[in-house]
Amino acid sequence: MNNIDTIVSIATPMGTGAISVIRCSGDNTANIINTFFKKKLSSRQAYYVNFKKENIVIDDVVAIYYAAPKSYTGEDMLEIMCHGGPVMYQLIINEILQIDNCRLAKPGEFSERAFLNNKMSLLEAESLCALINAKTEAAALAARESMSGKMTKDLLDVDNAILKTRIQVEALLDFSDEDIETEGIQSISKLIHESKKEISKILEKLKNNRLLFETSKVAVIGKPNTGKSSLINYLTEDEVSIVNKKAGTTRDVVSKIFSLDGVPVTIFDTAGIRDTNDLIEKEGRERALKQAASANIVVYLYNVSDGIDQEDIEILSNIRKANENILVAANKIDLIEKEVLEKIKANNKEDLFISIKENINMNMMRNKILEYLKSAIKNSSSGLYNIKNIEHLNQAYQEIDGIQINLNELELIAEKLKMAQKNISMVLDNNDDERVLSGIFSNFCIGK
Ligand SMILES: Nc1nc2c(ncn2[C@@H]2O[C@H](COP(=O)(O)OP(=O)(O)OP(=O)(O)O)[C@@H](O)[C@H]2O)c(=O)[nH]1
Ligand SMILES: [Mg+2]
Secondary structure (H helix, E strand, O other): OOOOOEEEEEOOOOOOOOEEEEEEEOOOHHHHHHHHHOOOOOEOOEEEEEEEEOOEEEEEEEEEEEOOOOOOOOOOEEEEEEEOOOOHHHHHHHHHOOOOOEEEOOOOHHHHHHHHOOOOOHHHHHHHHHHHOOOOHHHHHHHHHHHOOHHHHHHHHHHHHHHHHHHHHHHHHHOOOHHHHHHHHHHHHHHHHHHHHHHHHHHHHHHHHHHHHOOEEEEEEEOOOOOHHHHHHHHHOOOOOOOOOOOOOOOOOEEEEEEEOOEEEEEEEOOOOOOOOOHHHHHHHHHHHHHHHHOOEEEEEEEOOOOOOHHHHHHHHHHHOOOOOEEEEEEOHHHOOHHHHHHHHHHOOOOEEOEOOOOEOHHHHHHHHHHHHHHHHHHOOOOOOOHHHHHHHHHHHHHHHOOOOOHHHHHHHHHHHHHHHHHHHHHHOOOOHHHHHOOOHHHOOOOO
16 A cells, blocks of 8 residues: 655653653654754664754664565564653644644554554454553553454464354265264364354453443442442442442542452442422432433342332332343341341342442442443444454354254355354454544544
8 A cells, every 4th residue: 555645753752751652653654753863774774863953963863664564564664762741742743744744643654554464464453452541450451352363363373263164064064974974973063162152252351341441331320328439439449439328428429430350440429319498408319310221231239137128129110120130139238137138138039138338248249240241231332342353253153153053954054154153254354444534533533
């Protein structure tokens, strides 16, 4: 691919810092080097040089030239490390922009050129985008792993295994020897089983990654004094909300972003819901219900000593109209006798029984929230992480899962395997215009 423009941009955050890095990429890189350094730079070597405008030194910098195609973009590239601060890099960029066909780069344009020059796959570009935008350590590490090409390799391995199975099925279609048939069927059955296992492993990873790259919303709802604020403080390990024995302590929605075992979550504390004439409390109640509707999941708390009463049932059915994903938990189990608790548990098998104060079953609570989130965000759309990959892989899994291994069904098996392969190739497809145009590169920062 031949781009006429040479693009220029700052690659480090704008503002004050020790150094700033400026990046250029394109055919005119050599011209930039000649004009401002007045010397030839060998590829991939750091030079301490003066950046000069005519004979005036603008800054002393470290410059590295990367000759095409051995560069990030695959084009001629130059990286200039100048003194930091908000002014110097702008002076240098302004000078470079005077060179013919040089212009400022758009966000992600260096990576887009790398992709167009086959320096990275679409899957790797998507992972890179996720890495730049990662909000937790776990998200960054997961993105890093799939960027390294491991996901691509795993997919190629499964694709190969399915191809091998298809060849065996086709061969069997051409033979009618009984011994060969029995052996062949066994081998096909084994191969199919393995492919299914591998696809489901990759699928699980994609789903987990998806959770890492979203910021999921959890709304905590319940009647006053049930421990909502205590739960928020416990999960976030912070004093986000005021906790008090007086009912009606929280009056407005309070939110906090935190990492729930690596998953970025925004949790919303809300006002306790009860029938009231107090105007502020009424408004708080409205806001709580609105929050429940817009969250990915709702955690509904009740006090185990009071049980679920008519009021809880009404609130729950109100929430359910807008949000089906409700995790119901009974709090304060430390306050009741064991035998009584067992009886209540037997009548409310779906609920989770916890004590926030005494830290009972709180690990289970965290896991349940993650489990609910995973299924709740399954169908929501994501700007960062491509849901289409999950859909294609799911389809590949369904095709293989639907296979009945039977000698009379060989043609159908061959067809299903072909469809599975087709779906895997869609994830690996580097020419998927829809994905390229979905704006992954514009989600990148300037200079990447
Ligand atoms: N014994 C016991 N007390 C708890 C537990 N969880 C919370 N509490 C207490 O219950 C009281 C109310 O807790 P909050 O977290 O303020 O309850 P809330 O649901 O936010 O209340 P509002 O904001 O008024 O709606 C406080 O005194 C907490 O210390 C628990 O597991 N066991
Ligand atoms: Mg509260």
